[in-house]
Amino acid sequence: MLKVSGIIVHNAGMSRNLDIDLxxxxxxxxxxxxxxxxxxxxxxxxxAVSQQIKRFEDMLGSTLFERNRRxxxxxxxxxxxxxxxxxxxxxxxxxxxxxxxxALQGKVRLxxxxxxxxxxxxxxxxxxxxxxxxxxxxxxxxxxxELTTALDRxxxxxxxxxxxxxxxxxxxxxxxxxxxxxARNGGAHLKTPLPVSMVAETCAFRPAVLSALGHQARPWxxxxxxxxxxxxxxxxxxxxxxxxxxxSTVPADLRILTADDGLPDLPQFSIGLHIAKGxxxxxxxxxxxxxxxxxxx
Numbered sequence: 001m002l003k004v005s006g007i008i009v010h011n012a013g014m015s016r017n018l019d020i021d022l023x024x025x026x027x028x029x030x031x032x033x034x035x036x037x038x039x040x041x042x043x044x045x046x047x048a049v050s051q052q053i054k055r056f057e058d059m060l061g062s063t064l065f066e067r068n069r070r071x072x073x074x075x076x077x078x079x080x081x082x083x084x085x086x087x088x089x090x091x092x093x094x095x096x097x098x099x100x101x102x103a104l105q106g107k108v109r110l111x112x113x114x115x116x117x118x119x120x121x122x123x124x125x126x127x128x129x130x131x132x133x134x135x136x137x138x139x140x141x142x143x144x145x146e147l148t149t150a151l152d153r154x155x156x157x158x159x160x161x162x163x164x165x166x167x168x169x170x171x172x173x174x175x176x177x178x179x180x181x182x183a184r185n186g187g188a189h190l191k192t193p194l195p196v197s198m199v200a201e202t203c204a205f206r207p208a209v210l211s212a213l214g215h216q217a218r219p220w221x222x223x224x225x226x227x228x229x230x231x232x233x234x235x236x237x238x239x240x241x242x243x244x245x246x247x248s249t250v251p252a253d254l255r256i257l258t259a260d261d262g263l264p265d266l267p268q269f270s271i272g273l274h275i276a277k278g279x280x281x282x283x284x285x286x287x288x289x290x291x292x293x294x295x296x297x
Contacts, residue, residue, distance in 0.1 A: 020092055022056040023085050024130070025049055026064065030082055032122075033071040041123040043293065093133050105134040106283040111147040111159035112139065114199055114229040115249045116271065120160065124294035128287060135283045144204035151276055157284045158275045160291065162204040162246070165268045174295045176246040178205055178266040180257035186239035189261050193219035197232045197241040201225045205244045205269070212264040246271070271295060 028038035029049065039046045057064050064078035074082060096103075112120055117139075125137060140150060144161040151159050165175055182189050194213065198206045203225075213220050223241040224232055235241045236254060244266060250256060257263050273291060275284065 018088065019056070019059075020089070022052055022059075023089055025052040026056055026078075026081070027085055027089065029053060029065065029072060030074055030078065030085075033073065035072070037123075041126060043127065093130065096133075103134050104132045104282055104286065106281055107136045107138070108158075108283045108287045109138050109140065109156040110287065111150055111156040112141055113144050113147065113160065113162050113204065114141055115245055116160055116162075117141055117229075119249055120291065120294060124290050127294075128290045131290075132283065132286065135286075137287075143200045143202040145202045148274075151274055154276050156276065157281070158273065158288060158291075161272045161274055162269050163272050164208065165270045174248075174271040175268055176248055176271070178208060178244050178269050179247055179250065180242055180261070180263045180266065181236060181245055181250050181254045182242040182257050182261075183237055183239040184253065184255045186255070188236075188239045189242050189257050189263060193221040195223045195241040196220050197224040197235045197243045198222070199225065199229050199232045199243070205266075208267050208269075209244050212266055216264040218264070 025038065025042055025044070028041045029035060032038045032041060035046050035049050035053075039049045042049065044052075053064065060077075060081075062077040063075050064081065065072045066075050067073075110125075121139070125139075128135075129137065140147070140156050142150065144163065147156070147159040147161060150156045180189070188195055196209065196213075198209065210220075224235050232241075232243055233251065233254075236243055242257060242263075246269060247256075259265060273288060273295075275288060
């Protein structure tokens, strides 16, 4: 190493190795556009992610991210690194899988309610797939009652169900408040009859919602119940209807409506983890561990 005029020049022959862990953190920030979201996906604190990115940038001598109004975006050097980083990690994981004698293999069939897909799919399933690349994961999306039937028929190995908190049949991982949501500055909640969209007629929240409206003697009409959450969210954003979701799943661009808006209170719901009877395969039990960790933080 030579120091000239305050500049430290390292020996060109010095070993230069990329840190796989730093590459994974870089990929997480690039994919999520946020340090906070990347931290959740990597099961790290936000400060740890920030420090890792700073260390990676110092190592490479390049700024990899810059801020804009929507969050973080890649710089030109970051864009060049992104494609190569994906290839390096894919090759790393392939080598690890092939060379590890006791690598976990098999299949996992997971069932999720429509509104929990985005909450669970990205952070939990991605982490699981990175840890166990030889396990085949399939996903079934349906309402909680439909998932219960699928579990009883052993069409899935484990499911997350949304249930009122007085049920005692599940291992509860999380309890949340069910809330009304509507468009920002919208007026759908003021209409009579009240336009309500519940995604599907079998939605687990539907009985609680209709019971609350019945106790308030509030006239209502259904707007959309066709099993498509994206269509329901579009109806709400267009101020054509309101709906009910768990607090953690409310999109940032929509507004939570309360009693001050003339709507009745809704009950708490739990997100319950259910595993099919007799399902003791290691891939299933490991998936259950990842889901518990993802829900409880």
